[in-house]
Amino acid sequence: MLRSVVTGVGGYLPEEVVTNHDLAKIVDTTDAWIVERTGIRQRHRAAPGQAVSDLALIAAQRALQAAGRTPVDVDMIIVGTTTPDLTFPAVATILQRKLGAPQGIAFDIQAVCSGFVYALSTADGFVARGRSRCALVIGAETMTRLMDWTDRGTCVLFGDGAGAVVLEPGQGEGTTADRGLLGFALCADGGKQDLLYVDGGVSTDGKVGKLRMQGNQVFRHAVVNISEAVRAAAADAGVEVSEVDWFIPHQANQRILEGVARRLGIDEKKVISTVAEHANTSAASIPLALDQGLRDGRIKPGQLLLLEAMGGGLTWGACVLRL
Numbered sequence: 001m002l003r004s005v006v007t008g009v010g011g012y013l014p015e016e017v018v019t020n021h022d023l024a025k026i027v028d029t030t031d032a033w034i035v036e037r038t039g040i041r042q043r044h045r046a047a048p049g050q051a052v053s054d055l056a057l058i059a060a061q062r063a064l065q066a067a068g069r070t071p072v073d074v075d076m077i078i079v080g081t082t083t084p085d086l087t088f089p090a091v092a093t094i095l096q097r098k099l100g101a102p103q104g105i106a107f108d109i110q111a112v113c114s115g116f117v118y119a120l121s122t123a124d125g126f127v128a129r130g131r132s133r134c135a136l137v138i139g140a141e142t143m144t145r146l147m148d149w150t151d152r153g154t155c156v157l158f159g160d161g162a163g164a165v166v167l168e169p170g171q172g173e174g175t176t177a178d179r180g181l182l183g184f185a186l187c188a189d190g191g192k193q194d195l196l197y198v199d200g201g202v203s204t205d206g207k208v209g210k211l212r213m214q215g216n217q218v219f220r221h222a223v224v225n226i227s228e229a230v231r232a233a234a235a236d237a238g239v240e241v242s243e244v245d246w247f248i249p250h251q252a253n254q255r256i257l258e259g260v261a262r263r264l265g266i267d268e269k270k271v272i273s274t275v276a277e278h279a280n281t282s283a284a285s286i287p288l289a290l291d292q293g294l295r296d297g298r299i300k301p302g303q304l305l306l307l308e309a310m311g312g313g314l315t316w317g318a319c320v321l322r323l
């Protein structure tokens, strides 16, 4: 059977680093409060004029290079993003042009912080059916553009960045020893919209809007929902949670990462955490954490990975893959 195999990973973080101390100069907060409640120490911010497609471009080029592919090989681009360059066209088609990829299909997925797990699971429907031979799956965000810089409850939490993977079909035996995406679980509950949303949009007030969040409620749902998605994705893949080599969570808050690990009995040493340096980069956070784990040598080919996320919607989900 065909499997969707990750053959290359790349990430990009904008140059500017904003520390907690920098934010303490504009809102009533402290480095100590932010570190204690979230684990975040700094975040990256895109430069004026740097659009989300610019971040995605560098991540995509790095992923293609890691896979030994060129833009000419790419036949599908899916970008998980909630902060597109323009209302339309999709970031994926803008990226197709910037990348110089002459063929294929391209579209965005809007599932906020779950964007990457939604995009990866969607791509599997093409790659594992032989409909795409070289897919770019990307999470890219400029979340700092959605911040209300007077709201200390949200503006300290988010950052900008992009991460990309190349997915190619690979022949598997239909066992959990196969390389590739082995299973996933996706969920949504539109009834919880008020907990996390942006208060503007094209067909309402015509504005971009600002991010609004009931942080403690989101926190509570995150631990429960993510844990359920992890169990469901593991069951879909036919593996035990205890077999997983690395958990690569959406990086929202160190306490959420620890809460999920405790609930599932996961050794915290098996959790890749980038939240201190990257903060919450929404759909970009999982591929950025994967890239980090690969580059520092912790994650190795052949290992079993579990990716998980929850975001606005609410949406949540998890994917199990063997690298």
Ligand code: COA
Pocket (backbone or CB within 6 Å): 028, 029, 030, 033, 034, 037, 038, 113, 152, 153, 154, 156, 213, 214, 215, 216, 217, 218, 219, 252, 253, 280, 310, 311, 312
């Ligand atoms: N600095 C100092 N104080 C802050 C603050 C900040 N940056 N942000 C909020 N506070 C204050 C609040 O105003 C409140 O003060 P009050 O008691 O005087 O009203 C107090 O801290 C407690 O607020 P609360 O929201 O209950 O704190 P918390 O322990 O839940 O921590 C979050 C707040 C936002 C850090 C936490 O809820 C969280 O991380 N939630 C998940 C958010 C998330 O990850 N969302 C994205 C999911 S994709």
